[in-house]
Amino acid sequence: MGDLRVRLYVYEPSDVELDAREKVQMHRLAYSDRDGFSAEKHGGLLRPGTSRLRLETGVYHFRTLDDAALRIAAGGRVTVLGSDADAATSDPKDPGRSRLRPRQSERSPTPPCPGKPTATHSSAGATGHAAACPSSPSCTSTEPSDE
Amino acid sequence: MPTTASATGLALHIGADVLTNERHARWPQARFCRDTVARVSRLCEAAGIHEQLVLLGEQATRARVRDEIAVAVARLDPDGLLVLTFAGHSERDKVDPDETSWCLHDGGLSVRAVSALLADLPATARVIVVSDTCYAAALGQHVATAATVVLLAACGEDQCVLMLPRSDFVVRLESLVLPDGARNPSCGTFAWLHEELQKDVPDVEMPRVWTNHAAAWTHRPFYLREEHAHG
Numbered sequence: 390m391g392d393l394r395v396r397l398y399v400y401e402p403s404d405v406e407l408d409a410r411e412k413v414q415m416h417r418l419a420y421s422d423r424d425g426f427s428a429e430k431h432g433g434l435l436r437p438g439t440s441r442l443r444l445e446t447g448v449y450h451f452r453t454l455d456d457a458a459l460r461i462a463a464g465g466r467v468t469v470l471g472s473d474a475d476a477a478t479s480d481p482k483d484p485g486r487s488r489l490r491p492r493q494s495e496r497s498p499t500p501p502c503p504g505k506p507t508a509t510h511s512s513a514g515a516t517g518h519a520a521a522c523p524s525s526p527s528c529t530s531t532e533p534s535d536e
Numbered sequence: 537m538p539t540t541a542s543a544t545g546l547a548l549h550i551g552a553d554v555l556t557n558e559r560h561a562r563w564p565q566a567r568f569c570r571d572t573v574a575r576v577s578r579l580c581e582a583a584g585i586h587e588q589l590v591l592l593g594e595q596a597t598r599a600r601v602r603d604e605i606a607v608a609v610a611r612l613d614p615d616g617l618l619v620l621t622f623a624g625h626s627e628r629d630k631v632d633p634d635e636t637s638w639c640l641h642d643g644g645l646s647v648r649a650v651s652a653l654l655a656d657l658p659a660t661a662r663v664i665v666v667s668d669t670c671y672a673a674a675l676g677q678h679v680a681t682a683a684t685v686v687l688l689a690a691c692g693e694d695q696c697v698l699m700l701p702r703s704d705f706v707v708r709l710e711s712l713v714l715p716d717g718a719r720n721p722s723c724g725t726f727a728w729l730h731e732e733l734q735k736d737v738p739d740v741e742m743p744r745v746w747t748n749h750a751a752a753w754t755h756r757p758f759y760l761r762e763e764h765a766h767g
Contacts, residue, residue: 392696392740411739416698425564428700434736452698452740 393457395471397449403464408439409457418448545585545617545760546608549573550601550638552624554593557643563625568703572623572668575710580619582714583758596624597641605653614658617760620650621666623703628671633694636674647675657683664688664758668703670696676746686726686755687746688733697741705743708733713758727753 396418397405407413413435416428431449432442441462461467551569555561573590580588589604605620612618622638626647629635637644654663659682667675672689679685690697690705697705712732713723723729730745730753737743747753 412737413740414738424567424701428698434738452738454740 393453393455393471395451395453395457395459395469397444397459398468398470399444399446399449399464400466400468401464402443402445403467404441404443404462405467406439406441406460406462407435407451407457408460409435409453410437410455411453412436413440413451413453413457415442415449415451418450544613545580545583545587545619546612547577547580547585547588547619547621548604548608549576549588549590549619549621550596550623550640551590551592552596552622552638552640554596554641555625555639556641557639560625560627560639560643563639564699566624566699567701568668568699568706569623571702572666572706573621575706576619576621576666578717579710579713579758582717582719583617583619584760585617585619594641598643598645601638601640601645602649602653605650609653609656612657612661615660616662618657618661618663619666619758620654620663621668623666623668623706626669626671626674628674634674634677636671636693638669648678651675651678651680654679654683654685655681657681659683662686662752662755666706666709668697668706672697673744673746676748679748681748684749684752684755685747686752686757688729689744689746691741692744695741704737704741705733708737708743724756725754726757729757 407415415431415435417431418426418428420426428450431444435442444464444467459469551573553566553569555563570592573592577588577590589608591600591604608618608620625639627637627639627644629637635646635648637646638650657663661683663681663683663685665675665685665687667673667687667689669690671693672691672695673687674693676685676687676689677693679687688709690703697703709729712729713720723732726745726747733743733745
């Protein structure tokens with residue numbers, strides 16, 4: 390089974406609780422015309438168990454080997470997209486087999502991407518590809534699908 | 537255990553950050569390649585390996601990589617140390633997961649083929665492969681040489697690495713072996729390195745050290761002379 394790849398679009402500062410059975414690293418994604426997407430670590434390594442994170446407006450990404458549960462503890466304008474790496478597909482209608490267990494359903498239906506040009510964003514938001522490499526499931530990219 | 541001397545070493549570093557294959561070219565550029573090559577080059581230089589060949593971008597073609605590995609294998613002293621670095625994308629066959637390839641400038645080169653090129657090394661030779669890519673540990677499945685091979689893998693054979701401007705794995709590798717440009721006296725064995733590389737990293741991207749010869753666990757990493765922790 391492939392890893393679980395999750396992207397969070399945060400529209401207002403929010404607190405989230407991530408429950409995972411493994412060590413997880415959250416990354417914040419940024420976009421520039423020159424370099425495209427880049428990622429930097431957001432906070433330290435999260436230990437197994439429940440971790441609470443403060444997320445400012447932006448796009449975030451994490452991966453896990455196993456299922457994880459996510460809860461929006463405060464704030465709440467957060468859109469969560471998740472998919473298995475092995476389920477990644479170029480079919481924009483296929484979001485993949487999500488193993489993310491949302492613990493709260495407070496979500497935005499059509500997310501504008503805070504850190505990303507709208508044109509590229511809308512496909513990423515609509516497809517549910519999460520962070521799977523756009524054209525190849527064989528690697529992990531911080532870029533959204535452009536297909 | 538006696539200490540034997542290996543007088544010479546060679547290094548070949550491949551940074552495949554310019555891909556022209558139709559499918560690979562659509563992927564995000566692996567921007568960490570040059571940084572990885574620079575860092576491993578420094579490790580080799582500190583080890584006394586002064587003969588290093590770097591293939592970056594358009595130089596990292598399938599034919600050139602194959603040829604240069606073959607040349608290095610042929611030229612290496614029987615008791616020499618070869619350091620082979622690959623930084624870039626890899627892909628795995630969906631149907632046959634055992635078939636993993638390095639994505640080079642003009643297409644894929646299977647790690648099975650890379651391993652086959654190492655098969656001609658004499659049993660007394662040593663190889664360190666720095667595999668800074670997805671499915672990094674997969675190469676170990678195909679190693680079939682009498683030489684001692686140590687694989688330093690950025691992640692497991694079924695794992696992927698996050699494409700960042702710098703490779704966390706290699707940054708950490710350099711900081712463990714050569715912190716601030718000086719040899720780390722604590723870095724005495726590959727077993728130690730394996731443990732340290734696995735500390736404080738996400739489980740989904742777990743570096744590992746692998747070898748085909750158990751004795752290599754006691755070898756000192758990036759050292760021309762074959763030293764053992766328990767002499």
